[in-house]
Amino acid sequence: MISVAEARARIVAAMRPTAPEMVALAEAWGRVAAADHASRLTQPPADVSAMDGFCLRAADGALGATLAIVGSAPAGHPWAGMVGPGQAVRIFTGSVMPAGADAVLIVEDAVEARGMVEVREAVRAGRHIRRAGQDFTAGDVLVAAGTRIAARAVGLLAAGNHPWVRVHRRPRVALLATGDEIALPGEPIPPGGIISSNAHALAALVRAGGGEPVVLPVVADDEAALAAAVEGLSCDLLVTTGGASVGAHDLVQPALARRGLRTDFWKIAMRPGKPLIFGALGEVPMLGLPGNPVSALVCAVLFLLPALARMQGLEGQGPAESEAVLGAALVANDHRADHLRARLAPGPDGRKVATAFARQDSGMLRLLAEADALILRPPHAPAAAPGETVRVIELGALGI
Amino acid sequence: MISVAEARARIVAAMRPTAPEMVALAEAWGRVAAADHASRLTQPPADVSAMDGFCLRAADGALGATLAIVGSAPAGHPWAGMVGPGQAVRIFTGSVMPAGADAVLIVEDAVEARGMVEVREAVRAGRHIRRAGQDFTAGDVLVAAGTRIAARAVGLLAAGNHPWVRVHRRPRVALLATGDEIALPGEPIPPGGIISSNAHALAALVRAGGGEPVVLPVVADDEAALAAAVEGLSCDLLVTTGGASVGAHDLVQPALARRGLRTDFWKIAMRPGKPLIFGALGEVPMLGLPGNPVSALVCAVLFLLPALARMQGLEGQGPAESEAVLGAALVANDHRADHLRARLAPGPDGRKVATAFARQDSGMLRLLAEADALILRPPHAPAAAPGETVRVIELGALGI
Numbered sequence: 001m002i003s004v005a006e007a008r009a010r011i012v013a014a015m016r017p018t019a020p021e022m023v024a025l026a027e028a029w030g031r032v033a034a035a036d037h038a039s040r041l042t043q044p045p046a047d048v049s050a051m052d053g054f055c056l057r058a059a060d061g062a063l064g065a066t067l068a069i070v071g072s073a074p075a076g077h078p079w080a081g082m083v084g085p086g087q088a089v090r091i092f093t094g095s096v097m098p099a100g101a102d103a104v105l106i107v108e109d110a111v112e113a114r115g116m117v118e119v120r121e122a123v124r125a126g127r128h129i130r131r132a133g134q135d136f137t138a139g140d141v142l143v144a145a146g147t148r149i150a151a152r153a154v155g156l157l158a159a160g161n162h163p164w165v166r167v168h169r170r171p172r173v174a175l176l177a178t179g180d181e182i183a184l185p186g187e188p189i190p191p192g193g194i195i196s197s198n199a200h201a202l203a204a205l206v207r208a209g210g211g212e213p214v215v216l217p218v219v220a221d222d223e224a225a226l227a228a229a230v231e232g233l234s235c236d237l238l239v240t241t242g243g244a245s246v247g248a249h250d251l252v253q254p255a256l257a258r259r260g261l262r263t264d265f266w267k268i269a270m271r272p273g274k275p276l277i278f279g280a281l282g283e284v285p286m287l288g289l290p291g292n293p294v295s296a297l298v299c300a301v302l303f304l305l306p307a308l309a310r311m312q313g314l315e316g317q318g319p320a321e322s323e324a325v326l327g328a329a330l331v332a333n334d335h336r337a338d339h340l341r342a343r344l345a346p347g348p349d350g351r352k353v354a355t356a357f358a359r360q361d362s363g364m365l366r367l368l369a370e371a372d373a374l375i376l377r378p379p380h381a382p383a384a385a386p387g388e389t390v391r392v393i394e395l396g397a398l399g400i
Numbered sequence: 401m402i403s404v405a406e407a408r409a410r411i412v413a414a415m416r417p418t419a420p421e422m423v424a425l426a427e428a429w430g431r432v433a434a435a436d437h438a439s440r441l442t443q444p445p446a447d448v449s450a451m452d453g454f455c456l457r458a459a460d461g462a463l464g465a466t467l468a469i470v471g472s473a474p475a476g477h478p479w480a481g482m483v484g485p486g487q488a489v490r491i492f493t494g495s496v497m498p499a500g501a502d503a504v505l506i507v508e509d510a511v512e513a514r515g516m517v518e519v520r521e522a523v524r525a526g527r528h529i530r531r532a533g534q535d536f537t538a539g540d541v542l543v544a545a546g547t548r549i550a551a552r553a554v555g556l557l558a559a560g561n562h563p564w565v566r567v568h569r570r571p572r573v574a575l576l577a578t579g580d581e582i583a584l585p586g587e588p589i590p591p592g593g594i595i596s597s598n599a600h601a602l603a604a605l606v607r608a609g610g611g612e613p614v615v616l617p618v619v620a621d622d623e624a625a626l627a628a629a630v631e632g633l634s635c636d637l638l639v640t641t642g643g644a645s646v647g648a649h650d651l652v653q654p655a656l657a658r659r660g661l662r663t664d665f666w667k668i669a670m671r672p673g674k675p676l677i678f679g680a681l682g683e684v685p686m687l688g689l690p691g692n693p694v695s696a697l698v699c700a701v702l703f704l705l706p707a708l709a710r711m712q713g714l715e716g717q718g719p720a721e722s723e724a725v726l727g728a729a730l731v732a733n734d735h736r737a738d739h740l741r742a743r744l745a746p747g748p749d750g751r752k753v754a755t756a757f758a759r760q761d762s763g764m765l766r767l768l769a770e771a772d773a774l775i776l777r778p779p780h781a782p783a784a785a786p787g788e789t790v791r792v793i794e795l796g797a798l799g800i
Contacts, residue, residue: 025585026615029604030799043765045594050763074621076581078592093692094581096592130763142766151608151800152769155601155693159594159765163586181476181494185425186563192478192496194445194559201555204429208551215426221474291493293555323750350723363450363530365443365559366542369552397797399430400551 001269003379004337005318008306010264011278012316014285015307018169018236025157028149030210031167032312037143039160043135047097048075051128054088054110054117055101061123066116073098088117097129104128136160146313148210170212171311173304174235175199178242178252179291180221197293197365198241205300208399209308226255230281236311238284239304240277242291252288256281269379270337272362273299294362298339298374301393301400321376324392327355330377330384338377341367342392354392371395401669403779404737405718408706410664411678412716414685415707418569418636425557428549430610431567432712437543439560443535446478447497451528454488454510454517455501461523466516473498488517497529504528536560546713548610570612571711573704574635575599578642578652579691580621597693597765598641605700608799609708626655630681636711638684639704640677642691652688656681669779670737672762673699694762698739698774701793701800721776724792727755730777730784738777741767742792754792771795 002010020034049055056067067088073079075094083089083100091097091104102125109121136142142156143149149157149165157165175198182196183189196218203213219229221243230238243252253263256279263279266288273295277288287304289296301319310316325347330340340356347353354375357367373392384390402410420434449455456467467488473479475494483489483500491497491504502525509521536542542556543549549557549565557565575598582596583589596618603613619629621643630638643652653663656679663679666688673695677688687704689696701719710716725747730740740756747753754775757767773792784790 025600026603029607041589041595043594044763046592048592050761075579076590076593076621094579094594130761134761135764136766140766142769149604150769150796151601151604152697152765152795154604155597155697156765156769158585158600159597159693161585161589161595163584179475179494184563185558185561189441190476192446192448193476194443194494195441195561197555197559200425200558201551203426204551204554207429221476293559297552297555361450361530361534363444364535365552365556366536366540369542369550369556395552396550 001267001274002265004268004270004302007265007268007276007278008303008318011287011303012306012310014264014280015310015316017313018171018311020166021169022164023167025154025163025165028157028165028167029151029154031149031165032210032314033143033145033147033149033166034168034313035145035166036141037157037160037162037165039136039138039140039142041161042133042137043159044130044132046132048130049091049093049095049097049104049128050130051104051106052092053104053106053128055091055097055104056083056088056123057085057101058103058123058125060086061103061105061119063119063122065119069112069115069117102126148314168313170210171236171308172214172234173206173211173237173239173308174214174216174233175202175206176216176219176229176238176240178219178221178226178240182218184218198291198296201293201297202239202241202300202304205297205304205400206308209305210312211308221251223251223255223258226251227258230256230259233281233284235284237307238281238286240286240288241296253277256286261286269335270339272339274336276303292362293365294368297368297400301374301395301398305398319393319398321391321393322352323389324352324354324373326384326386326388326390327353328386330356332383333377333379333381335379337379340375340377341371342373342375344372344392344394354390401667401674402665404668404670404702407665407668407676407678408703408718411687411703412706412710414664414680415710415716417713418571418711420566421569422564423567425554425563425565428557428565428567429551429554431549431565432610432714433543433545433547433549433566434568434713435545435566436541437557437560437562437565439536439538439540439542441561442533442537443559444530444532446532448530449491449493449495449497449504449528450530451504451506452492453504453506453528455491455497455504456483456488456523457485457501458503458523458525460486461503461505461519463519463522465519467519469512469515469517502526548714568713570610571636571708572614572634573606573611573637573639573708574614574616574633575602575606576616576619576629576638576640578619578621578626578640582618584618598691598696601693601697602639602641602700602704605697605704605800606708609705610712611708621651623651623655623658626651627658630656630659633681633684635684637707638681638686640686640688641696653677656686661686669735670739672739674736676703692762693765694768697768697800701774701795701798705798719793719798721791721793722752723789724752724754724773726784726786726788726790727753728786730756732783733777733779733781735779737779740775740777741771742773742775744772744792744794754790
């Protein structure tokens with residue numbers, strides 16, 4: 001058995017970032033940039049006014065001065081002339097500053113009458129002017145390769161004149177649920193059978209992680225059927241659920257061995273979810289998750305999300321951890337890293353309080369769905385009292 | 401001018417949750433449930449084994465006992481007989497417990513030979529058995545109305561046998577950028593003009609918030625054109641950018657007044673982004689954001705995201721706030737609530753340290769894109785020293 005950290009490192013190291021594709025800017029949100037995107041222009045393109053008012057020569061802008069209004073320069077309609085001594089031009093937020101003018105009299109400080117404007121507050125050269133390139137200049141990298149593109153970055157790419165964006169293709173993740181006892185929702189349920197929750201829960205997790213899920217038909221516990229199901233597979237990662245242990249009906253390893261599965265490791269010192277297979281089928285990396293839905297989802301948070309991130313050109317670190325205060329005592333842990341389903345609540349001092357559910361049975365999907373966080377219990381962690389600090393993974397923030 | 405909190409309350413109160421639609425379970429991730437979804441079955445459907453091994457009568461499971469293996473019950477293939485005294489049936493994780501058996505001998509504690517199995521560790525009645533309904537029973541609400549559906553909830557809906565899910569329709573948000581000086585990326589730029597970053601940044605924010613953006617063509621600073629642009633509008637919310645102030649070229653209010661705009665309010669005591677219009681065009685609520693991209697995005701975080709949440713049947717609270725420690729001093733604030741663009745870094749004691757950028761010019765979209773958080777400065781907040789606690793909105797977690 002290997003540790004969670006080692007398992008994750010080996011999985012992430014085996015992932016290759018997907019090739020780039022060009023998507024319309026309108027589709028770039030949430031994708032990961034596959035190249036540096038430099039600005040194609042300078043912003044602002046010229047010195048512009050930051051306010052509505054009048055532009056003039058600073059030397060003319062003493063308190064009480066009166067200037068002749070010689071023109072108007074709405075945004076998008078630059079005034080082509082030169083502002084001379086004793087002259088003012090009406091401007092607006094975003095207007096290009098006309099030649100000659102080096103100061104802005106804001107509208108609140110101006111009194112207009114009969115084509116003249118009176119200065120009611122002395123101007124200062126340069127004030128209320130946004131300089132050309134104040135935000136960025138042509139050639140500046142606005143969005144670096146390996147950046148997840150948030151809404152603000154979409155705005156920045158627009159402002160830098162990128163109608164198309166080079167991003168990593170969404171990794172295609174094939175999801176193969178195995179088991180004689182499972183059916184998809186709404187389909188006939190075999191005797192003593194249950195509904196397969198793994199395929200679609202994992203498909204949602206793949207979406208949350210930026211990938212494109214491909215849900216394969218459920219495969220019975222039959223070596224030949226399993227081997228056939230992975231023929232002609234077109235994906236960046238194959239994820240199986242179920243059959244990962246070593247019982248007589250745990251057929252994933254022997255069946256896929258027929259197709260050339262090379263197993264890297266298949267046991268991790270963790271709970272829930274010890275029997276996890278990682279290997280490769282030819283060029284396609286393969287992650288064999290436990291069939292138990294709670295184990296499968298916890299393993300997916302720990303290993304599949306980082307794998308997805310790496311395939312999109314990110315680093316593929318583990319899920320974000322934070323600190324919380326224990327709300328109830330925990331017993332000492334054994335040699336397997338534990339991931340306790342827990343509630344989070346705000347504590348009196350503003351710190352988060354994490355309280356593990358009394359029942360941690362991995363058969364209880366509903367409790368996992370109700371959990372706000374996983375409390376991380378390292379191997380051999382001693383018993384812990386209320387008030388002690390623990391590390392947690394917040395599940396809601398992951399969209400899972 | 402009204403406060404940020406009052407503006408948000410008035411905006412959210414004017415939003416109506418969209419009507420429900422049925423989506424395939426595979427499309428339900430990220431949507432908001434429009435009804436309680438109760439389980440259609442009991443999980444597990446019967447008492448099942450939690451382990452691989454043998455089931456037997458507890459009375460027969462003393463250390464050293466030997467039992468006859470009379471059958472096998474793989475998951476999905478229940479054993480129809482009755483387990484009698486001195487008998488054992490091979491079972492697997494998820495197998496339905498055959499009648500008569502009330503204990504599980506796990507495979508690690510069993511030694512098989514010539515059709516018999518020897519007990520190497522005494523069994524305990526009920527141990528390693530998951531009881532029928534341990535996870536949930538038919539009729540239990542698995543996902544309540546008003547819940548954003550995470551990957552785990554998708555799994556739970558599957559397990560409860562829901563191939564279709566009743567969710568609120570994604571709110572359609574029409575985005576109308578105004579200004580003579582703006583063009584979309586890749587299009588010809590007018591003299592002294594710039595690229596419109598608002599429409600697509602806001603479209604991405606609408607997606608992040610669960611809505612469906614509709615980007616309208618850019619409209620020039622012309623009352624008639626603006627009034628025409630909103631004819632035949634089909635959306636749940638109209639968002640304009642630009643033209644929201646009171647300058648000669650701020651035409652949104654007068655132009656939309658021609659179409660019957662009823663303005664609720666149009667000034668908020670905040671920075672960036674004071675000139676914000678809220679009202680309604682007939683049945684369609686209308687949010688007029690400032691044209692400045694930084695102001696528009698900050699206002700969208702504070703007002704548009706909660707509006708989107710409310711339209712999806714959520715409460716529509718303001719964006720999540722948390723506490724951070726100041727990394728650098730702040731001057732006293734004036735009467736407008738300020739939203740300082742800031743970096744977050746982990747501090748020595750594990751608390752987050754927020755350091756505002758030295759430049760807070762609302763013309764700098766790039767700094768907004770680089771910000772991890774907005775530091776919230778209430779009206780008239782006194783000067784603050786490094787180490788003091790402030791409230792922040794973390795931007796990355798919002799997908800914006």
